[in-house]
Amino acid sequence: MRRAHTRLFPGVRQQLLDAIYAGRPFRAIVIDLGLISDQVLGLTKTEEHWAAALEAALMASRRDDLTHGTNAAYAQGCVCSDCRAHQRIWMDRRERGEHASLSEPVQWSPPPSPRSWNQGRL
Ligand SMILES: [Zn+2]
Numbered sequence: 674m675r676r677a678h679t680r681l682f683p684g685v686r687q688q689l690l691d692a693i694y695a696g697r698p699f700r701a702i703v704i705d706l707g708l709i710s711d712q713v714l715g716l717t718k719t720e721e722h723w724a725a726a727l728e729a730a731l732m733a734s735r736r737d738d739l740t741h742g743t744n745a746a747y748a749q750g751c752v753c754s755d756c757r758a759h760q761r762i763w764m765d766r767r768e769r770g771e772h773a774s775l776s777e778p779v780q781w782s783p784p785p786s787p788r789s790w791n792q793g794r795l
Contacts, residue, residue, distance in 0.1 A: 681712070681723075686723065689703070689713065693734050694733060710752070714752065731754070732753055732754070735753045744760075747759065
């Protein structure tokens, strides 16, 4: 399958930034503009100006009621730098197979009953 190469034209970037400042969720805007969030965010790695502009918009409009830098905030669609950094760490872990430790059931052991405890002592 051929990878779609949609360019982020300056006009589209401005629409995206305007919508973020207007308080619309990032992912919804990206879909409306026919973009892919990975593409929009991926550009920040190579384009400093875009990274700065996007980050400023995201930080200015991010929700105050979320704890940023957590899965909860990311799940709410927040892609501010704090949430992305957190998600990156999490994804890295998943790629390395460390997710097993996150989903592992906690071993439950019954507390020693007073009787057996006494028996052990006596
Ligand atoms: Zn956030």
